[in-house]
């Protein structure tokens with residue numbers, strides 16, 4: 279009896295059974311003759327040969343191959359449409375020893391994900407990308423892709439793709455080859471057995487590059503989609519070979535695998551405790567600033583609104599800095615239009631004794647309105663029982679509310695008397711502190727010293743604060 | 759009389775229930791020893807079949823097949839050739 283040995287069989291990197299559904303657990307969900315199945319096999323085989331099954335993380339896309347994770351027995355992440363290169367970046371950077379494979383269709387990579395792939399390639403992320411170009415959106419039933427051939431009909435190019443209407447087929451390898459960083463770019467095809475064998479080599483090389491620690495590798499695979507093309511599998515193979523490969527020439531577009539240096543390991547991230555120092559965030563260290571008690575629970579939601587140039591953001595920053603120094607949880611969220619100067623701007627500040635869920639303040643407990651439009655815009659949003667501080671002699675009658683406290687004080691005019699109308703924000707802050715006792719004087723002064731570098735302004739702001747406190751003591755008008 | 763024939767250099771096993779009858783293996787096989795069956799499998803496909811003679815163990819059918827485990831290729835164990843997959847790749 280002659281002796282035979284197994285030469286090729288199902289790769290170990292495939293699951294023995296696919297648990298996606300109760301029936302047909304020994305079959306993929308791909309149509310007969312689909313290039314995704316062939317590509318999966320080439321990838322699984324390369325993983326077996328390189329002995330890296332335990333290190334691979336496969337990022338599956340949106341598209342017909344969304345279920346790749348049911349087949350390949352490796353680490354798996356399935357991500358939003360087009361975002362595989364971003365997810366691959368995250369996985370690779372946080373687990374540098376993993377071998378990260380981004381698997382994407384042409385709708386996924388070349389349409390919705392075109393920015394992601396461009397920048398991942400430009401950063402030279404040391405990951406491996408397999409780009410399945412079947413010139414169509416398969417999963418959604420045959421819409422035009424950026425890679426659809428000129429004249430090719432699809433549900434969204436029913437008269438055939440026209441360069442005047444839909445532009446030219448996008449040549450991804452050629453575009454990426456214009457970048458400096460990629461190490462390896464090759465286009466292969468699945469148009470016959472010879473092409474498949476060449477594709478097998480390219481797939482393996484692209485993964486091996488990553489194992490060697492080299493940079494970005496991408497293999498574009500011209501791949502049959504018999505179902506949407508309405509061709510039988512053999513005709514579809516021929517179409518890949520004869521039509522697609524004419525438009526998308528096969529070959530190596532970049533090969534720096536010989537000269538490329540292995541990427542240096544990324545520097546370890548700084549210790550968490552070092553972040554305030556690195557980011558120059560003041561935590562009051564070195565100052566005698568007693569922390570505020572965490573009990574009782576307090577959650578101040580502050581909205582400060584006015585014209586650009588009135589110091590809206592600065593007021594918020596001083597509050598947030600002082601809160602930080604007092605050991606509170608704080609958030610500061612600026613919100614302004616494109617105008618920067620003359621437009622309205624506002625900022626959201628939260629000061630809390632507990633962790634803050636969102637920096638957004640939709641219903642403030644304290645509204646600081648530095649002008650009338652801001653008052654009109656936000657007065658109705660103030661929580662009942664809260665405070666409105668308004669920069670004016672009195673609230674316009676139609677803004678009056680019976681269920682909130684109001685202090686209407688001409689802050690800008692007071693600031694002008696102190697020496698500069700632009701210090702109106704600090705006059706307002708002074709009044710706020712006087713009325714609410716929100717934060718101790720010492721913490722505010724510490725924050726001011728951090729924020730205001732000019733001696734003249736620091737002195738002016740201190741006087742403005744005092745003027746605000748004084749005005750509050752005299753003239754707060756309470757609602758009933 | 760069969761005893762006189764040199765043994766085939768290979769043979770294949772096809773899982774008729776995993777096969778989707780796409781015919782790509784039939785197309786790829788140079789000695790043309792594969793065909794699609796007249797009969798249907800459980801899922802309504804005409805599965806590929808190997809009638810048991812003439813396979814040279816080149817493995818091309820395995821590579822063009824989209825299903826992970828529908829085809830298993832065996833190679834005659836010749837001492838000098840071994841069964842290294844690279845040898846098959848190089849042979850193409």
Ligand SMILES: Cc1ncc(C[n+]2csc(CCOP(=O)(O)OP(=O)(O)O)c2C)c(N)n1
Pocket residue numbers: 340341342343359382383384385386387390410412414415416417418423
């Ligand atoms: C954000 C978002 N937009 C659109 C879709 C709809 N959608 C699903 S798959 C797909 C295109 C898939 O085409 P391709 O990437 O070429 O993969 P194929 O199915 O051909 O393998 C689209 C547009 C979606 N799921 N998510």
Ligand code: SF4
Pocket residue numbers: 307308309311312313314342412416417502503504505506
């Ligand atoms: S629709 Fe096309 S790409 Fe999707 S599984 Fe079927 S053949 Fe493959």
Ligand code: SF4
Pocket residue numbers: 768769770786787788789790791792808812813814815816817818819820831
């Ligand atoms: S191994 Fe080669 S010769 Fe044998 S059946 Fe497959 S394609 Fe044909």
Ligand code: SF4
Pocket residue numbers: 311772776777778779780781782783784805806822823824825828829
């Ligand atoms: S290539 Fe695979 S799925 Fe297609 S007919 Fe042959 S064995 Fe069946």
